[in-house]
Amino acid sequence: MDLRARIFVAGHRGLVGSAIKRTLEAQGFEHVMVRTRDELDLLDQESVTRFFAQERPEYVFLAAAKVGGILANVQYPADFLYQNLTIQTNVIHAAHVFGVKKLLFLGSSCIYPKFAPQPIREEYLLCGELEPTNEPYALAKIAGIKMCEAYNRQYGSNFLAVMPTNLYGPYDNFDLESSHVLPALLRKIHEATVHKAPKVEVWGTGKPRREFLFVDDLADACLYLMKSFDRTDTAPFVNIGTGIDIEIGELATMIKRIVGYSGEIVFKPDMPDGTPRKWLDVSKMDRLGWRARTALEEGIQKTFDWFLKQQQLIVGP
Ligand SMILES: NC(=O)C1=CN([C@@H]2O[C@H](COP(=O)(O)OP(=O)(O)OC[C@H]3O[C@@H](n4cnc5c(N)ncnc54)[C@H](OP(=O)(O)O)[C@@H]3O)[C@@H](O)[C@H]2O)C=CC1
Numbered sequence: 418m419d420l421r422a423r424i425f426v427a428g429h430r431g432l433v434g435s436a437i438k439r440t441l442e443a444q445g446f447e448h449v450m451v452r453t454r455d456e457l458d459l460l461d462q463e464s465v466t467r468f469f470a471q472e473r474p475e476y477v478f479l480a481a482a483k484v485g486g487i488l489a490n491v492q493y494p495a496d497f498l499y500q501n502l503t504i505q506t507n508v509i510h511a512a513h514v515f516g517v518k519k520l521l522f523l524g525s526s527c528i529y530p531k532f533a534p535q536p537i538r539e540e541y542l543l544c545g546e547l548e549p550t551n552e553p554y555a556l557a558k559i560a561g562i563k564m565c566e567a568y569n570r571q572y573g574s575n576f577l578a579v580m581p582t583n584l585y586g587p588y589d590n591f592d593l594e595s596s597h598v599l600p601a602l603l604r605k606i607h608e609a610t611v612h613k614a615p616k617v618e619v620w621g622t623g624k625p626r627r628e629f630l631f632v633d634d635l636a637d638a639c640l641y642l643m644k645s646f647d648r649t650d651t652a653p654f655v656n657i658g659t660g661i662d663i664e665i666g667e668l669a670t671m672i673k674r675i676v677g678y679s680g681e682i683v684f685k686p687d688m689p690d691g692t693p694r695k696w697l698d699v700s701k702m703d704r705l706g707w708r709a710r711t712a713l714e715e716g717i718q719k720t721f722d723w724f725l726k727q728q729q730l731i732v733g734p
């Protein structure tokens with residue numbers, strides 16, 4: 418990839434898009450194109466077409482999506498299905514029409530069946546029923562993968578889909594209703610420490626296992642693939658993770674230690690657990706020559722430092 422290439426990062430204000438933008442700029446890419454939602458609503462096909470016609474991006478990182486944790490997925494299934502199908506359809510099709518050289522579509526590890534054999538290999542896609550708490554989101558993501566695959570097959574496009582595990586890091590969503598577990602626990606445990614609260618509630622039984630990848634590692638992997646990938650078959654999608662998972666209860670204990678909280682963790686079994694385990698087999702990425710670098714504890718510490726800095730910016734000196 419030429420350092421002067423025209424690169425569009427869709428969703429640059431989010432967790433993933435902001436990390437991809439940071440990584441591109443750190444590596445010296447000079448022409449990173451971004452648009453806020455107000456400037457370019459990706460749900461609007463006409464605006465997307467106009468943008469591609471005018472700006473002619475050569476590479477596209479599609480990190481714009483309707484994203485949220487387990488509760489948001491349960492509460493807004495229609496939004497997750499409609500918005501994700503529409504955004505990805507508009508962008509992937511425009512990338513084809515306007516001759517984008519390569520596009521990287523962000524999928525998710527939740528595309529795999531709820532009871533897939535562990536660790537989960539790429540070929541387990543569509544081998545069983547999905548987890549009900551995020552089925553609409555997963556179906557949209559599966560359509561996105563299949564769309565990349567179909568355009569590659571029919572038009573010879575160079576579209577790649579990546580399946581990251583649960584992500585975390587700077588610019589994550591810390592809203593307690595709509596966030597994922599890691600930012601939610603960081604915030605809850607921090608606030609309990611500040612307010613000297615005796616206990617913190619953790620949703621579900623604490624028994625599900627999740628794999629967490631620091632978002633800068635994911636961005637590094639995305640760029641690595643964008644540079645090195647070339648369509649070699651009709652199913653170009655790859656898992657991205659650390660290959661290590663942890664129980665939610667253990668995660669809460671780790672965050673408690675990092676934050677320095679001495680109160681009690683209590684579980685709330687009336688809240689959904691979601692899928693019991695989604696441990697990715699990352700051997701394909703390993704064979705391609707890429708591995709995650711940031712250990713979980715180190716990544717949480719970096720995220721916590723960033724979160725505290727943001728709090729100070731909001732509260733003031
Ligand atoms: N977070 C995670 O744990 C995981 C995420 N992924 C995938 O990675 C990708 C990025 O997720 P993440 O960064 O966490 O999500 P965020 O919610 O942090 O960011 C999503 C971005 O998309 C933008 N966006 C949403 N709708 C529109 C729209 N209609 N027009 C323009 N922009 C829009 C948002 O803009 P605005 O800032 O205006 O809201 C935001 O910048 C998604 O595809 C997600 O499925 C995959 C696995 C795990």
Ligand SMILES: C[C@H]1O[C@H](OP(=O)(O)OP(=O)(O)OC[C@H]2O[C@@H](n3cnc4c(=O)[nH]c(N)nc43)[C@H](O)[C@@H]2O)[C@@H](O)[C@@H](O)C1=O
Nearest residue numbers: 485486487525527551596597598601619620621689690691
């Ligand atoms: C990335 C992935 O993210 C989602 O799937 P998920 O992994 O189930 O999401 P989660 O991070 O919200 O929860 C993980 C586990 O953690 C438990 N948990 C405890 N306490 C809190 C808590 O306070 N908040 C949240 N959100 N979860 C909590 C929670 O009950 C669950 O057992 C999908 O939206 C899916 O679409 C997707 O792609």
